[in-house]
Amino acid sequence: MRENRRPRVILAVLVLVALSLVLIDLRADANGPLGRVKSLTGAAFGPIERATSSITSPIRGFVTNLTGGGEKEAQISALEAEVAQLRAAGASPETTRRLGEMNDLLRMSRAGQYKIMPANVIAEGATQGFGHTLTLDVGSRDGVAADMTVLAVGGLAGHVVSVSRTSSVVVLLTDATVSIGGRLEGAGEIGFVTGKGSETQMDFQLLDPYGALEIGDRVVTFGSKGGRPFVPGVPIGQIVDVSGTPGQLTRMATLRPYVNPSTVNVVGVVLEPPRENPRDAVLMDRGSGVTIPRSLPIPTVGQATPMPTGSAAPNDAPAPSGTPSTAVTPTPRAPTGDGAVPAGGAAQAAQ
Amino acid sequence: MTPARLVLIAVSLVVAVAVQVSLLSRLGLPGATPDLVLVVVMAFGFVRGPVAGSAVGFAAGLLLDLAPPSVGYFGLTAALMAIAGFAAGVVAERSGGVVVVALLSVALVAFGLTIVRAVIATLVGDPRVLWGPVFAQSITSAVYSVLLAALIVPVVAAIDRKLEPRAGL
Numbered sequence: 001m002r003e004n005r006r007p008r009v010i011l012a013v014l015v016l017v018a019l020s021l022v023l024i025d026l027r028a029d030a031n032g033p034l035g036r037v038k039s040l041t042g043a044a045f046g047p048i049e050r051a052t053s054s055i056t057s058p059i060r061g062f063v064t065n066l067t068g069g070g071e072k073e074a075q076i077s078a079l080e081a082e083v084a085q086l087r088a089a090g091a092s093p094e095t096t097r098r099l100g101e102m103n104d105l106l107r108m109s110r111a112g113q114y115k116i117m118p119a120n121v122i123a124e125g126a127t128q129g130f131g132h133t134l135t136l137d138v139g140s141r142d143g144v145a146a147d148m149t150v151l152a153v154g155g156l157a158g159h160v161v162s163v164s165r166t167s168s169v170v171v172l173l174t175d176a177t178v179s180i181g182g183r184l185e186g187a188g189e190i191g192f193v194t195g196k197g198s199e200t201q202m203d204f205q206l207l208d209p210y211g212a213l214e215i216g217d218r219v220v221t222f223g224s225k226g227g228r229p230f231v232p233g234v235p236i237g238q239i240v241d242v243s244g245t246p247g248q249l250t251r252m253a254t255l256r257p258y259v260n261p262s263t264v265n266v267v268g269v270v271l272e273p274p275r276e277n278p279r280d281a282v283l284m285d286r287g288s289g290v291t292i293p294r295s296l297p298i299p300t301v302g303q304a305t306p307m308p309t310g311s312a313a314p315n316d317a318p319a320p321s322g323t324p325s326t327a328v329t330p331t332p333r334a335p336t337g338d339g340a341v342p343a344g345g346a347a348q349a350a351q
Numbered sequence: 352m353t354p355a356r357l358v359l360i361a362v363s364l365v366v367a368v369a370v371q372v373s374l375l376s377r378l379g380l381p382g383a384t385p386d387l388v389l390v391v392v393m394a395f396g397f398v399r400g401p402v403a404g405s406a407v408g409f410a411a412g413l414l415l416d417l418a419p420p421s422v423g424y425f426g427l428t429a430a431l432m433a434i435a436g437f438a439a440g441v442v443a444e445r446s447g448g449v450v451v452v453a454l455l456s457v458a459l460v461a462f463g464l465t466i467v468r469a470v471i472a473t474l475v476g477d478p479r480v481l482w483g484p485v486f487a488q489s490i491t492s493a494v495y496s497v498l499l500a501a502l503i504v505p506v507v508a509a510i511d512r513k514l515e516p517r518a519g520l
Binding site for chain 2: 017
């Protein structure tokens with residue numbers, strides 16, 4: 001009888017130890033002993049995950065082509081010519097694809113004046129786990145810090161939550177805990193974009209109940225204070241469905257993010273926010289993807305918006321940080337009732 | 352426990368964790384991410400019994416909780432994996448090593464693990480738990496786990512026999 005009980009006692013002890021770790025972790029902050037252990041193992045796992053990721057990248061490419069082949073047909077045919085060209089020069093298809101992604105990313109960062117650190121995705125959280133997360137192969141030694149914005153080709157990917165020396169963890173914009181201050185292209189209407197765990201759908205809530213909101217409208221980041229966790233002007237996505245009528249307390253819409261986080265391989269971590277709010281410059285630059293012709297006049301800096309936002313003071317000299325969030329004052333059109341959420345709050349709430 | 356066996360366990364756990372987060376989770380397979388670590392833990396449980404199973408499960412769970420990009424509750428996976436390893440050990444002892452029973456138990460544990468994780472997340476009020484896909488995830492997780500187990504349990508058993516020819520089962 002006693003023989004039979006020993007395994008159970010051991011199991012009970014192990015489970016109790018594990019559960020007390022959960023309790024300790026819930027109470028501890030990032031600088032506690034547990035935080036340090038996590039940071040050390042993160043640094044140790046960085047190279048391991050990087051190696052695994054690069055060794056297995058042919059397998060990954062093969063399987064993703066099998067499972068998600070349909071929607072990629074167009075891209076494939078477009079890239080085929082380029083591939084052939086580069087193959088002649090001795091590059092593998094994998095290299096070619098990465099080069100293309102990197103090129104697009106650099107074009108985006110130039111349009112927005114973001115200073116970025118390019119990075120590879122080396123791991124991803126499990127679908128059935130908690131949260132939508134990625135691991136990047138850059139860490140504190142590359143200048144990456146928590147709360148930095150992460151871009152991918154097409155737009156916003158998420159923001160950094162924790163860093164070790166050799167790796168960093170990104171929470172994707174589709175995670176259900178993420179809330180981003182967003183601004184409609186051109187008009188300057190602001191609202192909140194919140195993740196809900198879906199890779200193709202996010203909620204968009206317009207602050208102004210009478211604001212114009214149409215299917216096809218494009219949304220960029222409004223920008224957080226100091227550019228953390230979100231720098232201004234990064235394309236988030238496009239409105240695909242509008243619910244509610246003008247005049248309701250808040251207008252809700254469904255937004256489809258430009259970046260599908262599960263297919264991202266190359267990202268850029270924004271090390272420094274732009275000195276001036278790029279407004280819609282990054283959107284305009286996006287030649288590929290979902291470009292929707294707008295009836296509104298193309299906004300050029302200074303004339304585009306009825307709101308006294310950052311662009312109203314383009315000669316305000318280099319205000320290195322916070323130009324977008326500090327320059328915004330509540331608009332005359334903002335309703336007083338709902339206006340209890342000040343415009344600056346959009347930036348605050350971005351985390 | 353010989354040093355060689357400890358090294359074998361440590362290496363296979365690290366490899367399993369790395370392959371799971373860097374390869375399997377990024378394949379974009381329908382439903383859940385295949386839980387390779389769970390299968391490896393249960394394989395050790397089948398071969399070495401409930402005590403070793405729960406210890407290996409505990410270690411594997413800690414590794415999964417520590418390896419980036421884990422953002423779950425540190426320690427929770429360790430508790431769940433320890434139970435899974437224990438269950439595998441008990442199943443092996445009671446069934447006397449019938450393959451079908453072992454595979455069924457892997458499916459059951461993988462199915463239950465997904466549900467239990469979602470229940471716990473709901474109980475602590477985590478906004479990130481979505482009940483919509485949970486059922487599909489538990490089914491696919493069970494299927495993937497059985498497929499992986501059919502490959503991995505024999506390998507673990509063979510290596511284990513080689514290290515200690517006269518041991519157990």
